[in-house]
Structure formats: C-alpha cells, structure tokens
Amino acid sequence: MIRLDFEGVRVRQGAFTLRVDGRLGAGTLGLSGKSGSGKTTFLELLVGLRPPDQGSVRLGGRVLDDAAQGLHVAPRKRKIGYVGQDADLFPHLDVRRNLLFGAARASAGAPALGSVVPALGLEGLLGRGVQGLSGLSGGERRRVALGRALLSGPEFLVLDEPFGGLDARARSLLRDSLKQLHRRFRIPWILVSHDPADLRGLCEKTFSIRGGIVSGI
Amino acid sequence: MDTLRIFVFTASCAVVAVLLALPAATGLGWLLARKNWPGKALFETMTTLPLVLPPVATGLILLDALGRRGWIGAWVWSCFGADIAFTEKAVVVAMGVMAFPLLAGSARAAFEEVPRRQEDLARTLGLSEAQVFRRVSLPLARRGLLSGALLGYARALGEFGATITLAGAIPGRTETLASAIYSRLQLGQDDSILPLLLLSLAAAFCLVWVSQQWLRPPRGAR
Numbered sequence: 001m002i003r004l005d006f007e008g009v010r011v012r013q014g015a016f017t018l019r020v021d022g023r024l025g026a027g028t029l030g031l032s033g034k035s036g037s038g039k040t041t042f043l044e045l046l047v048g049l050r051p052p053d054q055g056s057v058r059l060g061g062r063v064l065d066d067a068a069q070g071l072h073v074a075p076r077k078r079k080i081g082y083v084g085q086d087a088d089l090f091p092h093l094d095v096r097r098n099l100l101f102g103a104a105r106a107s108a109g110a111p112a113l114g115s116v117v118p119a120l121g122l123e124g125l126l127g128r129g130v131q132g133l134s135g136l137s138g139g140e141r142r143r144v145a146l147g148r149a150l151l152s153g154p155e156f157l158v159l160d161e162p163f164g165g166l167d168a169r170a171r172s173l174l175r176d177s178l179k180q181l182h183r184r185f186r187i188p189w190i191l192v193s194h195d196p197a198d199l200r201g202l203c204e205k206t207f208s209i210r211g212g213i214v215s216g217i
Numbered sequence: 218m219d220t221l222r223i224f225v226f227t228a229s230c231a232v233v234a235v236l237l238a239l240p241a242a243t244g245l246g247w248l249l250a251r252k253n254w255p256g257k258a259l260f261e262t263m264t265t266l267p268l269v270l271p272p273v274a275t276g277l278i279l280l281d282a283l284g285r286r287g288w289i290g291a292w293v294w295s296c297f298g299a300d301i302a303f304t305e306k307a308v309v310v311a312m313g314v315m316a317f318p319l320l321a322g323s324a325r326a327a328f329e330e331v332p333r334r335q336e337d338l339a340r341t342l343g344l345s346e347a348q349v350f351r352r353v354s355l356p357l358a359r360r361g362l363l364s365g366a367l368l369g370y371a372r373a374l375g376e377f378g379a380t381i382t383l384a385g386a387i388p389g390r391t392e393t394l395a396s397a398i399y400s401r402l403q404l405g406q407d408d409s410i411l412p413l414l415l416l417s418l419a420a421a422f423c424l425v426w427v428s429q430q431w432l433r434p435p436r437g438a439r
Contacts, residue, residue, distance in 0.1 A: 047341050075340040082341040088334050092356045101352075102342030152342045 009055035030203030048075035081149030102152030110153025139170030157189040231373035234312035246324020276382025307384035312373035323365020327358035
C-alpha cells in the first residue's frame, strides 16, 4: 500500500510550475494527463530526481523531501523503482546483468531472480548477451526493465507509460505480467497511461494532472 | 639501433605521460561534462591553453616552475636531491602537459554522450554517485576515453617544442623522435633521418587508424 503525503509542493521548471497538495493512498494508483501536463516532473519528484522548490513529501511516515528544512532523500535511498517510457536498459550489460543491476543493494526479503523471471516470462531472454539487447522487442525491454526495478527491492514502482508504443499483443502480455507481479509480490505501483482501459484494469484509484496541478487526491 | 632506442624511449615516455595524465583528465572531463561551479569557464580555458599556446612557451613556463630555481623544482631538489628539468622526467612532464587538453577534451565529450537517463536510472536502483560513475558513466564513455587516450598518446609521441625547452635533446638521455629528427636535420645527417621519419609516420598512422576505425561507435549507436 502506497501512502504519499504532499504538503504545499511546488516544483518550478522555467515558466512551468507543478503543484501538489494532499494525500495519495492505494495499492495501485493510476495517473493520467496530457503531454506537457507535468506527469514526468511529478514522477521525477517522487523518485527524487527533482527536489521540490517548496513543500514536503512523505512516504508512509518517512520524510522524502522538505524544502523548508533543506531535506532531500537521494534517489538511491528512496526505494522507489522506476521504469521509464523508453525502458532504458544498460547497453553495456547483458539481460541477466541488467536484471541484477540493483539487486546487490536490495534489502532482505526483496524478490529474487528465480521468482521474478518466471513471473515476467523472461526465461528465454536470460541467455541474451550484450549484442542481443538490440534484438529485444519493445515489450521484452519493458519486462526486463520491470524485473530490474523489482529486483532492487522497492517499496513501490513508478511505471511511466509502460504501454506506450506497444502493439496489442505486447500490451496484453505486459498487462498480464503486471497483474501476475501484483498477485505474487503484492507490489504497489503508480502507473501512468493515456488509456483509461489500462488505468481501470490495473489500478484501484486514479488521479490526474492538468496544467501542472495534480487533482483527484 | 640508435633509431630503435630513440623510438622505444619516446614511446615509453609517452605511455607513462598518458597513464599519469589520464586519471586527472578523465576526472576533469567528467566534472566539465556533469557539474557547474563558479569559475568553470576560466578553468576550462586554462586547461585548453597548452593546445593553443606555442609549445615552446608552454615549455618555458614549465621550465620556470620545474627548473632547479623554480618553485616546484627547488622543492623537489631540496626534498629528494633530484632535478626534473633536462632529465627523462622532464620529457614525461612535457608530453603529459601537452597531451592533457586532448585527453580532458575527449573525456568531456565522451561523458557528455552518456545519456543522463541511464545515470538517473542507476541512482533509482540504489547506486551511489561513485558507483554510478564506475558502473554506468565510465563503461558507457569507454570508447571516447580510449580514443582520446590514443590521440593524446599520438600527440605526446610527436611532441617537440615543450619537450626540447624543458628537457633539451641530450643524446642517449632526453632525445625523442621529434628532437632527434630536428638535430639530425641541423647536422645534415640526412641518411639517419629517414628511418626516424618512417617510424614516426607508421606510429602516427596506426594510432589514428585505431582511434578512428576501431573505437568509432557502431553505426546506429547513440
């Protein structure tokens, strides 16, 4: 279960300002919003890549950011797994090493490779070397990125448009993988999608961003 | 035999010079690519100076600092009883200083090519800044770094102005490929110039070839 509290959060980026106030709480959350509405800025705020200019962010009882106190927890200490739109895999590592990239720093009790690989249907990809990375389909890349994030032992996952650019079959496979992950590991997430069907099918609650203002929380 | 000895001496000094300069140049390249600090532009200009200053002028500045009466040279003499100027060490220093801007410039370009998203992802996966550098930035920049090291090595191999000013061209001691060619030209020993010229040409060709052909990113790579 994710419980995020935002108090007077403002993130400025040139003329654009992201404003977040309120509480988000659910096992799986869906986020919608048009391009340029501030979704990526919001996600970067969550994972710690963009500290707020004002306000505070709390995860459970833990303070992640407090601009007034000058407090900012570094991304590596947040335990928030991030899967970006492009499912960037490290091009100098093979599939197995990509998957295990953050596993060494995961706390005890984090999912293990042996359970994540079948849950995501990655058995056939484990033997792919560095050269084989470029041959992975968009869906396969996202499932590897998802497995990599999961193996780092996050408290929850941030999934930034994981279905973008995938064909119907790959979307369906990825959707099934996500459902399987949730059943197996009870991992909460915030999922960003343009498609209301994705949000309805995979998230308990949804909220949206419009013009930098987060609503529905 | 003399030709081969001069080549081996020059090549060895250039290897040592590049190996000594490379860590600092890599660190500086990363700082210039990824960090901002007050006076960065001034620092950047100063590190590029050896590339644009007449090499003899660079050699003179080095001689002023590293000669027995220079502020570094005097300290080394008082502590270790050793000279820097007009020794093999001076050859290495001159080569290193002249290669440094190329090494740092290549390193900067190589780190700028590393997608920041990859570094950010590594941070979200629990890596510290030092681990991000070692496990993501450095491996992804390795082609550019190696290519820069080879070009820096080629520059060091052919160094003349700064080397002859700081180290002289003492036969059997500080004579390098470039200074040997120059000395023989002055003495009219045309016959002994050709092997030196051919060796210089072959070495330069191989280095530039490897740098441009083998270390070029694969087609279609970011």
